Amino acid sequence: MSHQNAFPWLSTDHLDTTLAKVGILASVLLLSLRLFSTQVLFVVIPVTTGLACTLYFGIHRRQTTDTEYPTLPRWMIDVLPAVVVVSLAALVGTMYVAGGRSPSSYVLAGTVGTAILIQALLADESDLSPSLIVIQVAVSAVVIRLSVLFVTPGFVGVDIWTHVPVFIDGIVDAGSLSALADSKYRMAPFYHTIGALAALVFGSARLGVYLSLGVVVPLSVLLVYATGVMIVSPRWAAVATTLFAFADQYIRWGLHIIPTSLGLVFFLGAVYCVTRLCVTNERWVIAVLTASSLATVFTHQVSTVILLIVLGIAAGALTWARLLDRPTLRPTRGTVAGVVGVFVGTLLVTGVSWSVTPWYADEPFLYEILDTLRTTVIEEAGFLALAGGGGRSAGGTESVGQVAGLIPFLEWLGFALLLATGIVGGLAMLRTDHPSSLTVTYLASTVTMFVAVFGLSLFGVRAILPGRWMAFMYALLAILGAMGLANLSEAASKRVLLAVFVVLALSYPMSMVVTEKATLDSPAFEETHARFSYTDAEIAAVETISGIYPSEETDIDSDHPYRTVFGQLGGYTAWTAEVDESGPTRDHPVIRRVYQSHGPAVVHTTDPSRSVLAPTVSADRLCPPARNKVYANDEVSMCTSTSVTGGAV
Amino acid sequence: MSEPRGPDTPADPAASDGSGLAVGVRRWVATIETDLAAVAVGVVGSASVLLSGVDAPVSWIVGVPFLLFWPGYATVSVLLPMAVQIDTRPSVTADQAGPPSPGWPARLGLSLLLSMIVVAIVGIGIDRVASIRLGPAVVAISVVTVVGVVVAAYRRRRLPPAARAAPLGTGRPRVGSVTSGAGAVRSSRHRWTLVLAVVLLVGTASFVAVTPAYESSYTESYLLTENDTGSLVAEGYPTTVVVGESQLLAVGVENHEHRPITYTVDLVVERVGPNGSVVDQQRVDRFRVELAHGERSIAERQVNPTLEGDTVRIEARVYKSTTPSTADEPDQTTRLWIEVVDPTSG
Numbered sequence: 003m004s005h006q007n008a009f010p011w012l013s014t015d016h017l018d019t020t021l022a023k024v025g026i027l028a029s030v031l032l033l034s035l036r037l038f039s040t041q042v043l044f045v046v047i048p049v050t051t052g053l054a055c056t057l058y059f060g061i062h063r064r065q066t067t068d069t070e071y072p073t074l075p076r077w078m079i080d081v082l083p084a085v086v087v088v089s090l091a092a093l094v095g096t097m098y099v100a101g102g103r104s105p106s107s108y109v110l111a112g113t114v115g116t117a118i119l120i121q122a123l124l125a126d127e128s129d130l131s132p133s134l135i136v137i138q139v140a141v142s143a144v145v146i147r148l149s150v151l152f153v154t155p156g157f158v159g160v161d162i163w164t165h166v167p168v169f170i171d172g173i174v175d176a177g178s179l180s181a182l183a184d185s186k187y188r189m190a191p192f193y194h195t196i197g198a199l200a201a202l203v204f205g206s207a208r209l210g211v212y213l214s215l216g217v218v219v220p221l222s223v224l225l226v227y228a229t230g231v232m233i234v235s236p237r238w239a240a241v242a243t244t245l246f247a248f249a250d251q252y253i254r255w256g257l258h259i260i261p262t263s264l265g266l267v268f269f270l271g272a273v274y275c276v277t278r279l280c281v282t283n284e285r286w287v288i289a290v291l292t293a294s295s296l297a298t299v300f301t302h303q304v305s306t307v308i309l310l311i312v313l314g315i316a317a318g319a320l321t322w323a324r325l326l327d328r329p330t331l332r333p334t335r336g337t338v339a340g341v342v343g344v345f346v347g348t349l350l351v352t353g354v355s356w357s358v359t360p361w362y363a364d365e366p367f368l369y370e371i372l373d374t375l376r377t378t379v380i381e382e383a384g385f386l387a388l389a390g391g392g393g394r395s396a397g398g399t400e401s402v403g404q405v406a407g408l409i410p411f412l413e414w415l416g417f418a419l420l421l422a423t424g425i426v427g428g429l430a431m432l433r434t435d436h437p438s439s440l441t442v443t444y445l446a447s448t449v450t451m452f453v454a455v456f457g458l459s460l461f462g463v464r465a466i467l468p469g470r471w472m473a474f475m476y477a478l479l480a481i482l483g484a485m486g487l488a489n490l491s492e493a494a495s496k497r498v499l500l501a502v503f504v505v506l507a508l509s510y511p512m513s514m515v516v517t518e519k520a521t522l523d524s525p526a527f528e529e530t531h532a533r534f535s536y537t538d539a540e541i542a543a544v545e546t547i548s549g550i551y552p553s554e555e556t557d558i559d560s561d562h563p564y565r566t567v568f569g570q571l572g573g574y575t576a577w578t579a580e581v582d583e584s585g586p587t588r589d590h591p592v593i594r595r596v597y598q599s600h601g602p603a604v605v606h607t608t609d610p611s612r613s614v615l616a617p618t619v620s621a622d623r624l625c626p627p628a629r630n631k632v633y634a635n636d637e638v639s640m641c642t643s644t645s646v647t648g649g650a651v
Numbered sequence: 652m653s654e655p656r657g658p659d660t661p662a663d664p665a666a667s668d669g670s671g672l673a674v675g676v677r678r679w680v681a682t683i684e685t686d687l688a689a690v691a692v693g694v695v696g697s698a699s700v701l702l703s704g705v706d707a708p709v710s711w712i713v714g715v716p717f718l719l720f721w722p723g724y725a726t727v728s729v730l731l732p733m734a735v736q737i738d739t740r741p742s743v744t745a746d747q748a749g750p751p752s753p754g755w756p757a758r759l760g761l762s763l764l765l766s767m768i769v770v771a772i773v774g775i776g777i778d779r780v781a782s783i784r785l786g787p788a789v790v791a792i793s794v795v796t797v798v799g800v801v802v803a804a805y806r807r808r809r810l811p812p813a814a815r816a817a818p819l820g821t822g823r824p825r826v827g828s829v830t831s832g833a834g835a836v837r838s839s840r841h842r843w844t845l846v847l848a849v850v851l852l853v854g855t856a857s858f859v860a861v862t863p864a865y866e867s868s869y870t871e872s873y874l875l876t877e878n879d880t881g882s883l884v885a886e887g888y889p890t891t892v893v894v895g896e897s898q899l900l901a902v903g904v905e906n907h908e909h910r911p912i913t914y915t916v917d918l919v920v921e922r923v924g925p926n927g928s929v930v931d932q933q934r935v936d937r938f939r940v941e942l943a944h945g946e947r948s949i950a951e952r953q954v955n956p957t958l959e960g961d962t963v964r965i966e967a968r969v970y971k972s973t974t975p976s977t978a979d980e981p982d983q984t985t986r987l988w989i990e991v992v993d994p995t996s997g
Binding site: 080081083084086087088090091094095098099100101102133136141145149152153155173174177178179191192195196198199200202203204205209213214215217218221222224225227228231264267268270271274278286289290293294297300537538539542543546547550551552627628629630631632633634635636637640642644645646647 | 701706707710711714715717718719730731753754756757759760761763764765766767768770771773774775778782783784785788789792841844845847848849851852854855856859860862865866867868869870871872873874875883884885886888890903905907927961962982983984985986987988989990
């Protein structure tokens with residue numbers, strides 16, 4: 003990098019390889035944290051960082067510039083689109099026959115991802131068809147998500163049970179947004195308004211959400227391609243699109259469709275606009291950026307915070323570049339004013355909106371969230387005060403089976419590959435001639451999100467809901483990852499390239515589609531992760547019990563997560579069941595379900611006080627024979643305390 | 652955004668020859684922006700269909716683009732009247748000019764995003780002036796979209812014809828202009844393979860969509876008693892019953908087995924000993940309930956237990972058959988603990 007620009011440290015010769023060396027050293031030091039915690043991430047992140055930095059350092063130390071791109075024969079590339087489509091048809095068919103996802107459906111989904119990645123990575127330039135790849139990605143994304151949604155009774159996830167049956171149905175029933183008046187969505191009604199209008203068009207709130215937001219969320223991957231193609235060639239933009247489409251966190255928000263999902267769509271639009279403004283000057287982009295940013299504010303609070311961070315960094319980077327960059331690289335005054343204006347405007351609108359948004363307490367949302375953050379930082383935070391806020395954890399409740407210890411590593415493999423390619427891409431971005439504002443925006447935003455997700459969790463700061471940030475971070479990581487692969491393709495030997503591409507194509511999709519968050523409806527590792535969807539009988543139990551057992555200010559106990567449905571759909575004050583040696587410790591009615599005998603749902607014990615997996619607690623401890631059993635279906639029963647037996651016979 | 656002002660008349664030579672009404676119509680048709688016309692026709696047609704109250708799958712087919720695509724596409728067309736420029740450079744850098752006009756993936760992605768924003772704003776607007784109902788929603792979205800189409804057409808016509816966005820061309824559709832970069836499936840054998848695969852996927856998805864999904868089979872049963880207001884609820888059960896006095900108990904049964912079932916319900920009273928063993932047992936009632944799938948029945952029964960004791964339970968044993976034997980395990984059991992007292996004894 004020879005030219006002078008606004009960020010002298012970026013112009014330092016060999017900054018990328020210097021940082022790669024620092025990364026290798028840091029990864030070794032970070033690995034020592036494993037001694038203090040069993041968190042699998044203390045292995046995954048350092049090892050991934052170390053390998054990525056070593057790979058980057060190694061290929062850029064090569065003296066030869068002899069690179070040959072590995073390709074597959076044309077006939078293989080030509081047949082892969084048909085393989086993708088046939089696999090999708092088989093996926094739909096098997097899910098229909100099985101009534102849900104099964105091991106074969108995970109294999110088929112992974113096969114689809116692999117077949118697409120192979121086309122993007124290993125096609126000769128003359129055989130490459132990026133638009134055909136993007137079409138396959140978009141169709142796959144929609145089919146994989148909608149097939150799950152339509153074969154799963156009720157909804158997938160936790161919060162959606164409030165958003166759809168309570169808020170959206172409430173809006174439809176009342177014919178107004180008054181259903182949101184007392185919620186934190188009073189000033190963020192976009193998701194629910196769209197859901198309500200779609201419910202009117204399609205006849206039910208569930209169908210409305212699935213056929214509107216359920217389609218838009220996976221198709222928003224087009225924005226990743228549109229963003230990527232501005233800074234890398236179409237091949238690598240297609241790779242970025244595929245990486246993001248098969249990322250577990252992105253799949254997650256396509257299954258559990260809540261305001262976060264719509265916030266992610268608007269965020270992708272904003273990233274597209276910011277990227278475009280870093281390389282061009284167009285007023286229409288400012289208009290779309292303004293619309294996306296304000297739409298995010300009026301949709302979801304966490305998404306707003308993430309967007310503000312990216313906007314703030316972009317505004318700062320563009321301003322700095324305007325003041326200090328060389329004339330040919332300077333963004334125009336209009337662009338800088340536009341982005342700064344959008345950032346300041348979004349910040350102001352957010353402040354005003356949050357100051358009149360009700361939350362659980364009497365104080366407005368803005369005050370409450372600041373107070374929560376202050377309390378968290380001052381009173382709860384501490385080094386290694388972990389709770390798995392960054393996602394999948396290795397510990398927590400008791401595990402069923404020895405294999406459980408290996409599962410987190412399998413699940414984090416996809417993330418590790420994404421992170422590794424992203425690190426290579428980040429280092430490569432320092433070497434290439436992208437506008438410095440673009441480089442700073444991407445790198446600083448990704449690093450900030452990474453710190454928010456993993457760094458703050460390390461200190462026990464989880465009030466910012468770090469798990470929600472991951473899909474947003476993945477979008478930037480996917481684009482950086484594509485840059486990294488593009489860089490490798492220009493510098494690495496054919497053998498290294500082939501190894502990287504094969505590992506990525508074979509491992510990434512398969513690992514991502516079986517993670518906990520990508521399989522909320524039917525976990526691939528069903529003895530380790532609880533199912534966050536419910537059978538017809540389980541849903542019927544909630545509906546019937548709430549009809550025959552008054553729910554107003556009534557407590558009820560069950561396992562987690564089943565209790566959440568009783569809280570959200572049933573209207574109860576729902577608790578995780580707590581038992582001692584003799585039975586339930588409280589007089590609340592207890593809901594027992596068959597799933598508690600074999601699934602990793604969670605209940606509490608008092609001897610000692612901890613969360614345990616439900617299969618470790620016998621049915622008679624949760625619902626002792628001395629209790630009344632007043633409701634039963636083939637999978638669920640409800641038992642209530644009685645003064646007749648006093649809990650024992 | 653600076654846009655060169657262009658002629659309002661088309662460059663199509665077909666539009667400049669001939670005379671009379673047919674030629675005039677042809678000339679007028681040739682000036683129509685086909686994609687915008689398609690959106691206008693699509694949104695008006697969709698609105699008519701939706702307001703006529705059709706059911707799925709027609710409402711799905713017209714409703715999805717109506718909500719997700721038409722409004723945003725009209726808005727994108729307003730913002731981007733210029734033609735797509737194909738960029739084949741490997742990377743756009745600051746040393747080069749900015750990227751070309753957004754391609755169709757970007758326009759499609761932005762159409763979806765802006766559709767969401769337009770629909771949300773329309774919904775909030777309706778909430779301010781009327782009720783959020785199907786009629787106002789469909790009409791408002793249609794109006795906003797058509798206005799967008801008109802503005803987009805006006806902005807396009809301010810550009811030279813060659814510079815205008817025209818994914819489907821004008822007058823006669825030229826689908827290739829949208830999909831020219833998307834094909835690249837070279838041999839006819841592979842093309843036909845892909846077509847067959849797509850037909851298979853569409854066929855499978857269609858079959859699954861129109862065929863009832865798998866639903867599990869189950870039966871619900873519950874015990875109810877009357878509360879102060881006369882409603883049957885699952886709380887406030889009697890705890891003490893006097894021998895000789897009957898007690899109202901309601902047994903609810905719901906059939907979700909996807910077939911008609913005649914259930915047999917036995918009401919059994921059991922006296923339980925200190926170690927949990929059954930000391931005495933008495934069947935006090937048996938009745939049958941015939942239910943089709945989805946039906947429920949709440950049978951109110953007068954129970955008159957005669958087994959005296961302080962740990963007596965009444966069980967409602969539900970069998971999914973008409974003639975269960977005493978050896979058969981009930982399919983479902985609910986129970987109620989009571990104390991049965993005999994005021995005449997001791």
